[in-house]
Amino acid sequence: MEMFLTLSGGFAALADWKVLAFMISGFLIGTFFGAMPGLTSVLAIALLLPITYTIDVIPALVMCASIFMAGMYSGSITATTINIPGAPSSMMTAIEGNRLMKKGLGANALGHAALGSMIGGSVGALLLMAFMPLAAELSLLIRTPGKFSLVLFALVVIIIVDKQNIPKGMAATCLGIMLATVGIDVLQPIPRFSFGTETLIEGIDIMPLVIGAFAVSEVLIQAQNWSSSLGQNLSQAKGLKIRRRDFLPPLSEIREIGLFTYLRSALIGYGIGILPGAGGSMAGFVSYAVARSGSKKPEEYGKGSREGIAAAESANNSMCGGAFVPMLMFGIPGDPTTAIVLGVLVINGLQPGPRLLENQADLLAPMLASLFISALVLIPLTLYLFGPYFVRIVSIPKGLLYSSIAVVALVGSYVATYSIFQMFLALIFGVLAFVMRKQGYSTVSLLLGFILGPDLEQYLRRALSLNDGNPMIFLTSPDSLFFLGLTLFAVYMILFRKPKAGPDPI
C-alpha cells in the first residue's frame, strides 16, 4: 500500500510543469538521438550527465528515463525508412520493417513498431514497479560475500557476452578497474596512484570518462568515417508521402500478431534487461528468434513480418524496465544507458541498494512514472504528431551535428566542476576510447569496470576481513555460492553450449 502511494506520488510529480517539460524534452532528445544513425540514447544521457549538476535530481532522473525509452523506440524509424537502424537494438526491425517499406507499407511498419514499443515499454515499467519491493526484499538477503560474487557475476557476464573479443573485453574491464583505483582507497584514508599530484588524490570522476568514452570518441569516429553515405537512401525516403492515419495498424493485423506475442516478448525483454550487460540488442534478437520459431507464419520472416517487428520492439523497450532492477538494487547496471543513469544517481548522492527504495522512493517514483508514461503515451503520440517528418531527422547536416555534440560535450565537462582539467580528461578518455573502439575493445566494459571495480574491491576486502582472511567463505555462504554457480552457468551457456538447430538463416 505504501509503495502504491509512493508510486502515485511519482505520477503526481509529473504534473509539475517543470518536471513535465524535462520529461517531454528528454523524450524528444531521446527520439532524435535514437533515430539518428550513429547517435544513441547512451550518448544523449552522457551529454546530459554534466547538466544534472545544475538541475534537481527528480527532473534529471525523469529526463534520463524518457530519453532511455524514446531512444529504444526511435531506432526503428530509420531502421524502417532507410534500412539503417538508428540504434543497435533495432537490427531486427530493420530486416522486417524495411521490407514492408519497399512494399509501400512503411507507415504500417512504423505503426507496428510503435505499438510493440508501447506495449513492451509499459509492461516493462509496470513489472519494474510491481517487483521492485520484492527485489529489494531479496537483495537484503545478500550479505557481503554474496555481494562480491554478484559483482563478479556481473563483470564476467559483461566480458563474455561478446564472445569474439573476450580478451579485449577483459583488458577493457581491467583498465576500468585500474582507473577506478586512482584516488583514496575504498576502506582506508590512503591515496593511491596520485603520482604526487593533488588533482589525482580526489580520484577520477565518472563524468569525463563518460563524456570522453561516449561523446568525444563518437565525434572522432565520425571524423574518421567521414562520408555522405546516407545520401542515396535519404533521397529515396524523402520522396515518400506518409499520411498520419497510415500509422495506425489495423485491428485485424494486431489480432493476428496476438496479445500473447506482445506479452511474451515483453517478458523476454524484461528478463534479459535484468542480466548485466545484455542490453536491447540481445532482447530484440532473442525475442525475434522465439517469435519466429513459434510463429504460424514463419515464411513471412525476412520478407516483412509484422509479428517480427512487434516481437523485437516489445522486447527492446521492455528491457528498459528490467535494466533498472539490478542498477537500483545492487548498483549493477543492466546496460550502458543505466550505467550512466547510475552516475546521475551517484552524483546526486543517491546510493543504490535496498535502502534506496525504503528511504528515497519519493525521488525514484517520478523516474519510474516517466518510464511508464513515455512508453504508454508519448510513443504513440509523437509518432502520430511527428511521424511524417521523422525521416527528415537524418537530413540534418552531420558537420553541424557533430560540431554541436563536441561543444556540448566539452562545455558540459567544464560546467560540472568548473575545471579545465576535467575538459582535458574528457579529451584524453575520448582519444583512448576512439582507439579502443577502432581496435574492438568494448568501451562499455571499460565503463562498467570503472563503476563496479570499487564495489568488487570493497566487498572482497570486507568479506575476507570479517572471516579472518578465509576465502572459503565465498564457497560456504549460500548467497555467494548461488552467484558463483550462476557465473559458471552463464559461462557454460554463453561460451560452451552448442546452439540448437535454429530457424533457417534469413
Add this chain to the structure above:
Amino acid sequence: MNGSQRFFRLGMLFPLFLLVLTAIYTAAAFDIRTQFTGDGEIGPRTIPLLVAICMYMTLLVVIFQELRRPTEEDAGTGLSRPLLVVGATAAYILLFRPIGYSLSTLLFVLALFRIFEFKPRQPVQFILYAIAVTAVFYGLFAGIFGVRLPALIGGVI
C-alpha cells in the same frame, strides 16, 4: 608483411601501450603505504596488483592474437581528420578560460565546420551557423541552466 610491419600497427601498438601503462601502475602500486592491516585483511595494494596481473595475462593473449591476425584491415583508414579534431579540441580547452567561452567556442566551431566540410563554399552561412551554434549553447548553459561560463572582458563576451 615483414616482422617490423607486423609489429608497428595499431592492433599491436595499443596493447603495448597498455602494457607500459600497466607497468607504471604496478610500480606505483608497490609504493602504496598501508596504514593498518587487521587479521585476515588484505591491504590497499592487493587488488591493484591482482588487476595488474590479470591485465598482463590478458594483454599477452591479445598480443599473441594480434601477431596471428592478418593485417590488411589497418590499411586505408586515415587518421588525419580525427587528429585535426583532437588538435582543435586541445586548442579550444587551452583557450577556453583565457579568451572566454564566446570567442573560443566560435573559433572551435569554425574549425570543426572546416574539418567536417560544413558549408565550405558558402562563407556567409558558414560564419552565421557558427555564431548560431555558439549562441544556442550559450543560451542553454548560461541562460537555462545558469552556468557561469568564462568571459573575455569583464564578463561582457
